């Protein structure tokens with residue numbers, strides 16, 4: 001073996017999509033071997049994963065590779081098909097790259113015919129941010145389409161597709177018990193402030209499916225909530241068929257006819273109204289007005305918050321502040337709480353609730369399902385926390401510099417199609433061929449060359465002329481593409497400048513944050529440094545201040561934040577509110593529940609729970625004697 005010849009190993013694994021293809025693994029092995037050969041390396045070992053999967057057992061070849069990387073004398077280069085071969089988890093990828101760098105090994109990706117550059121990570125980070133932006137734009141478009149369809153295409157009369165009811169042979173309508181249960185659940189969750197996405201998730205987790213056996217779509221849920229049918233109101237004359245125009249025309253609302261009692265109600269009117277109010281609220285949130293939208297885009301915690309008490313994910317809810325109904329409060333709550341209420345909640349006998357929860361409620365009583373007492377987290381507090389964190393994590397020294405850097409990276413990625421030859425050179429070559437052609441004709445006319453010789457030479461030159469012409473045309477197309485890309489880059493640059501760095505920081509932070517585990521007294525933020533370009537100190541530019549976050553701190557991959565700093569007040573305030581009730585009622589014994597709830601700025605149900613506690617202990621009772629009755633407080 002020549003002394004300078006590099007030693008290579010190959011690592012092959014079939015991706016999930018490729019599994020369906022025959023001989024995919026064999027093909028990959030051959031391709032990798034060819035890559036080694038064509039680069040004139042020496043193949044010294046092969047790591048071929050026979051089974052796919054992320055379990056340690058399935059990854060034994062990978063583990064062997066990881067061990068062998070540390071061996072200085074074994075190999076210099078690892079050859080793989082693409083980056084996704086190596087690791088599905090970003091954390092493992094980080095560890096892998098560390099090993100690579102520490103042991104002076106190179107990674108060759110034969111699909112790209114290139115060595116893995118540490119820059120790639122930075123690029124993928126920036127790309128992820130932009131991709132995220134694009135997908136967000138896309139999803140808002142999809143949402144609009146849903147809404148448009150809803151506005152334009154629902155029939156209110158019962159047809160066979162209407163959930164909750166069955167049409168009897170005599171054309172009367174009766175309630176479908178199972179589906180009615182589902183509908184009541186939807187309304188209850190909506191009234192609690194869950195958006196349609198959250199409701200869809202909860203139903204799915206509880207094993208509730210649509211009639212096709214699939215997850216209920218968000219649009220179906222919204223349609224159900226908006227349908228007045230479920231409070232027993234049938235709306236007729238909503239639209240008419242215009243024969244002249246040959247299409248259905250919507251009638252003005254003043255012409256709609258409401259029929260009450262034609263169908264049995266599935267939910268109470270109050271619940272229906274509340275659910276619809278909340279639905280509008282969450283729809284407004286999604287569309288987002290003013291600053292709220294801006295902030296929502298900065299930090300979306302969906303899927304990131306996990307309950308430290310019970311392990312369930314946190315879901316987003318909306319509610320209005322009681323004292324100030326204009327103010328919308330976005331709050332994250334443990335999904336166990338949303339589904340089953342508080343942990344030690346006793347469900348009152350004979351109430352609507354106990355009937356509606358059915359089997360769940362019974363399980364609840366048997367202790368098989370428990371709710372959750374963990375704290376709710378206000379979006380406001382989370383955002384405050386994120387802003388402080390990103391200030392600590394990324395200390396951008398120079399915003400302008402960063403924007404230029406990003407654009408430079410993107411240019412390198414997006415403008416790879418630029419040809420090495422300049423257009424003038426191609427034009428020069430074309431001219432030269434044409435000159436040679438005319439000279440050739442001169443030679444023929446001078447009888448310097450034979451007709452035979454002329455023909456074969458001319459054919460050759462014509463072919464060459466053709467090649468240069470085509471090349472020139474291709475370059476024109478290429479040039480146009482590059483022009484468009486450059487235009488896009490200018491757009492991106494403007495966007496970056498307009499949005500400022502906060503957005504990028506936020507994007508990076510959200511990207512690097514695996515999840516947040518919620519405990520009553522603390523949040524444990526688990527980081528995933530791989531997702532963050534530059535953390536491995538390959539690029540100093542993100543971690544401008546080395547002291548901002550210690551490397552060993554990152555190696556632990558988590559940050560602990562005391563909840564008191566951002567959220568603490570709610571519990572203490574609530575406790576104080578509850579304690580103030582006897583005093584208030586002593587002074588104003590004629591307050592209604594509603595007035596009292598408003599005074600305390602708590603929801604009606606919270607107040608009812610507190611009052612029930614006081615009543616149970618016998619501290620407060622409602623004295624009905626003497627007309628309207630009044631509150632009595634026992635000392």
Ligand SMILES: [Zn+2]
Pocket residue numbers: 307308309310311312334335336337371372373374
């Ligand atoms: Zn929980």
